[in-house]
Amino acid sequence: MNNTIIFGHQNPDTDSICSAIAYSTLKNKLGHQCEPIRLGLINPETQFVLDYFAVKAPRLLHHVSKEAENAILVDHNEPQQSAIDINEIRIVEVIDHHRISNFESKEPLYFRIEPVGCTATILNKLYKENQIEIDKKTAGLMVSAIISDTLLFKSPTCTKEDIDAAHELSKIAEVSLEKYGLDMLKSGANLKDKTVEE
Amino acid sequence: MNNTIIFGHQNPDTDSICSAIAYSTLKNKLGHQCEPIRLGLINPETQFVLDYFAVKAPRLLHHVSKEAENAILVDHNEPQQSAIDINEIRIVEVIDHHRISNFESKEPLYFRIEPVGCTATILNKLYKENQIEIDKKTAGLMVSAIISDTLLFKSPTCTKEDIDAAHELSKIAEVSLEKYGLDMLKSGANLKDKTVEE
Numbered sequence: 299m300n301n302t303i304i305f306g307h308q309n310p311d312t313d314s315i316c317s318a319i320a321y322s323t324l325k326n327k328l329g330h331q332c333e334p335i336r337l338g339l340i341n342p343e344t345q346f347v348l349d350y351f352a353v354k355a356p357r358l359l360h361h362v363s364k365e366a367e368n369a370i371l372v373d374h375n376e377p378q379q380s381a382i383d384i385n386e387i388r389i390v391e392v393i394d395h396h397r398i399s400n401f402e403s404k405e406p407l408y409f410r411i412e413p414v415g416c417t418a419t420i421l422n423k424l425y426k427e428n429q430i431e432i433d434k435k436t437a438g439l440m441v442s443a444i445i446s447d448t449l450l451f452k453s454p455t456c457t458k459e460d461i462d463a464a465h466e467l468s469k470i471a472e473v474s475l476e477k478y479g480l481d482m483l484k485s486g487a488n489l490k491d492k493t494v495e496e
Numbered sequence: 497m498n499n500t501i502i503f504g505h506q507n508p509d510t511d512s513i514c515s516a517i518a519y520s521t522l523k524n525k526l527g528h529q530c531e532p533i534r535l536g537l538i539n540p541e542t543q544f545v546l547d548y549f550a551v552k553a554p555r556l557l558h559h560v561s562k563e564a565e566n567a568i569l570v571d572h573n574e575p576q577q578s579a580i581d582i583n584e585i586r587i588v589e590v591i592d593h594h595r596i597s598n599f600e601s602k603e604p605l606y607f608r609i610e611p612v613g614c615t616a617t618i619l620n621k622l623y624k625e626n627q628i629e630i631d632k633k634t635a636g637l638m639v640s641a642i643i644s645d646t647l648l649f650k651s652p653t654c655t656k657e658d659i660d661a662a663h664e665l666s667k668i669a670e671v672s673l674e675k676y677g678l679d680m681l682k683s684g685a686n687l688k689d690k691t692v693e694e
């Protein structure tokens with residue numbers, strides 16, 4: 299049994315999947331025992347990202363409390379967006395960029411919300427604060443999350459921090475933001491269209 | 497009118513007063529317009545600290561919403577421990593080390609809770625993350641907050657991070673943790689005794 303599982307919200311988007319993987323990687327490099335998991339199906343855009351960087355999708359779980367002692371939430375903080383049995387596991391950390399709602403803790407925890415466009419932008423800071431280098435695959439997942447959440451910097455929630463992080467990460471991942479970013483966003487859109495047509 | 501006011505909880509302790517001042521100093525060095533304020537009387541221990549480092553007590557306010565556009569909460573997050581009219585001001589940041597309870601935000605904000613013994617321990621990290629040097633007086637206020645909240649490292653909430661931060665800060669502040677710390681804790685205790693006797 300893993301000590302700690304890390305997951306994003308139900309109906310996971312690219313940020314929820316990629317940030318769970320990227321934060322697990324950081325925590326494990328710092329000596330923890332973490333596993334990223336997911337609470338729902340991988341969408342076509344996220345599948346494009348995982349294929350591109352040759353990364354396996356996290357395990358799918360609906361109930362989490364029997365799987366680990368501790369949970370870390372990324373990309374969400376509201377219990378109603380989380381695992382069904384979220385109240386039966388100890389939440390030790392939350393890393394998110396959404397408004398705070400209905401979150402209650404019995405004990406102090408590490409709870410870090412920042413008003414930026416994507417969870418991965420906060421993770422980029424956490425890697426730096428912990429002086430851990432980001433490997434190429436992880437940088438690829440992180441830049442994809444930022445492209446997805448900010449619609450390649452076009453969403454109103456996008457901040458200068460997101461743009462700066464995406465540029466840094468795209469260099470490490472060796473992808474062009476323009477070319478890769480559009481291909482990625484299109485892959486999600488195209489496949490969605492197909493499903494509608496079929 | 498100041499852009500942003502920073503304050504700790506009602507019935508402020510040394511951490512609530514000193515962290516409000518120390519975080520204002522950091523924010524102002526980063527180009528913001530912040531003023532520390534307080535929601536209650538200065539206790540004898542805190543007065544000892546302010547006198548020792550020749551720092552003026554923040555302004556006393558009960559209502560905050562007419563005083564500034566934005567609020568930053570330190571050393572608390574529960575609305576019922578905050579200003580009477582806390583729901584009428586925009587909270588842009590929370591820096592705290594307590595459990596999370598009843599906090600709701602309409603928008604994303606900078607919300608940073610860490611499971612350490614004192615708010616000033618988190619501020620020490622924020623100074624580093626922003627690459628701002630801590631001046632002698634501010635270090636004095638911060639080390640005093642840690643001594644107070646951890647009872648000179650004896651409280652069960654004290655962590656290695658608190659101890660390390662206190663040692664770093666005591667050097668900058670040019671105080672001996674043993675000598676200054678005990679004098680400070682005694683000053684609070686003595687004066688409390690006197691009040692009881694009188």
Ligand SMILES: [Mn+2]
Nearest residue numbers: 311313314373
């Ligand atoms: Mn999301």
Ligand SMILES: [Mn+2]
Nearest residue numbers: 313373416417
């Ligand atoms: Mn997100």
Ligand SMILES: [Mn+2]
Nearest residue numbers: 509511512571
């Ligand atoms: Mn306090």
Ligand SMILES: [Mn+2]
Nearest residue numbers: 511571614615
């Ligand atoms: Mn405190």
